[in-house]
Amino acid sequence: DSGVTQTPKHLITATGQRVTLRCSPRSGDLSVYWYQQSLDQGLQFLIQYYNGEERAKGNILERFSAQQFPDLHSELNLSSLELGDSALYFCASSGSGIRADTQYFGPGTRLTVL
Amino acid sequence: KNQVEQSPQSLIILEGKNCTLQCNYTVSPFSNLRWYKQDTGRGPVSLTIMTFSENTKSNGRYTATLDADTKQSSLHITASQLSDSASYICVVSAGSQGNLIFGKGTKLSVKP
Numbered sequence: 001d002s003g004v005t006q007t008p009k010h011l012i013t014a015t016g017q018r019v020t021l022r023c024s025p026r027s028g029d030l031s032v033y034w035y036q037q038s039l040d041q042g043l044q045f046l047i048q049y050y051n052g053e054e055r056a057k058g059n060i061l062e063r064f065s066a067q068q069f070p071d072l073h074s075e076l077n078l079s080s081l082e083l084g085d086s087a088l089y090f091c092a093s094s095g096s097g098i099r100a101d102t103q104y105f106g107p108g109t110r111l112t113v114l
Numbered sequence: 115k116n117q118v119e120q121s122p123q124s125l126i127i128l129e130g131k132n133c134t135l136q137c138n139y140t141v142s143p144f145s146n147l148r149w150y151k152q153d154t155g156r157g158p159v160s161l162t163i164m165t166f167s168e169n170t171k172s173n174g175r176y177t178a179t180l181d182a183d184t185k186q187s188s189l190h191i192t193a194s195q196l197s198d199s200a201s202y203i204c205v206v207s208a209g210s211q212g213n214l215i216f217g218k219g220t221k222l223s224v225k226p
Contacts, residue, residue, distance in 0.1 A: 002157065042218035043158070043203065056213060090157050102148075105157030 003027065004106035006091050012112045018079040021109045025072055025093030031055065032074040033094070033103060034066055038087040049074055078111070086113045116141045118206050118217035126223045131194055135220045137187040137204030145207040149178050149189050152201045152219070161189070161202075194224045 003026035013019055025032050034046040036059075045058035049068035060066075063081075068074040078085060088110050092103040118139045127133050139147070146165045150158035162171045162178040164187070170179045175192045191198055201219040208215060 002159070004157070043216045045214055045216070058213075088155070092157070102160045102163060105159070108155070108157055110155075 002104040002106060004091060004093050004104050006089075006106040006109050008109060009107065010110050010112075012114065013081060014114055015081055015083060017081050017113075018077065019081065019111065021076040021078070021089055021091075021111075023074045023076070023091030023093075023106060025074070025091075026095075026104055029093035029095050029104070030072065031094045032068055032072070033092040034060075034074070034076050035090040035092065036087045037090060037108075038084075041087075043090070046076070081113045083113050086111055116206075116208055116213075116215045118204055118215045120202075120204050120217035120220050122220060123218070124221040124223070126225060127194055129194060129196055129224055129226050133191050133194060133222065135189045135191075135202050135204075135222070137189070137217055139185050139187070139204070139206045139215070139217075141185075141206040141208045141215055143209050144182065144185075145209060147178075147180055147187050148205045148207070149176070149187075150203040150205060152203055154200070158203055191222075194222075196224050196226060198222060199224045 005024045007022045030051045033048045035043045046060040048056040052068050066076045088108045090108045092105045094103045121136045148163045149161040152158040164180045177190045180187045201221050203219040204217040206215050
């Protein structure tokens with residue numbers, strides 16, 4: 001158990017809909033990262049937040065947005081969903097300074113868009 | 115363009131045998147290189163992390179090497195076990211912002 005929690009575990013929705021994925025980082029970790037992993041594809045970095053502020057942006061679509069709240073949990077919002085958005089979405093967290101080197105991944109949310 | 119390439123794409127070995135997975139990268143400026151193990155449908159778990167000055171790092175039966183001159187890394191698994199069956203992902207961190215570039219992974223299957 002990495003200490004990172006993600007909800008829900010599974011999500012099934014229809015094209016055009018909007019969903020919100022939630023992530024709680026490990027206790028004390030300030031950074032939260034979001035990744036997308038499509039079937040048989042590598043992990044794609046989406047976005048990073050550090051202590052409530054956006055730190056780095058990867059291949060995140062304009063239909064997607066994220067935020068990190070004062071209690072450090074984060075939400076990833078996916079809107080106008082398309083079939084191709086079906087994937088595993090992982091959240092990871094890391095600390096600061098020397099603890100920033102290792103990311104701890106959550107169990108993921110499996111999104112299926114029908 | 116920053117890239118991380120892993121080989122082979124997939125590998126099948128018998129339990130108890132050793133194997134070596136390869137990672138070549140073209141990432142600049144290089145910050146560090148990590149190997150992750152990802153069981154099917156689960157989040158990746160960190161195995162090792164190496165900076166520019168480190169040539170080798172071990173974690174139990176896993177030993178990672180780094181040649182910063184040739185921009186190559188390898189992950190050697192000794193005396194494989196059935197539980198080693200997973201995808202192994204090489205990740206290179208670039209620049210001061212630590213942008214992460216992921217390889218597509220090597221899928222290892224260990225058979226009895």
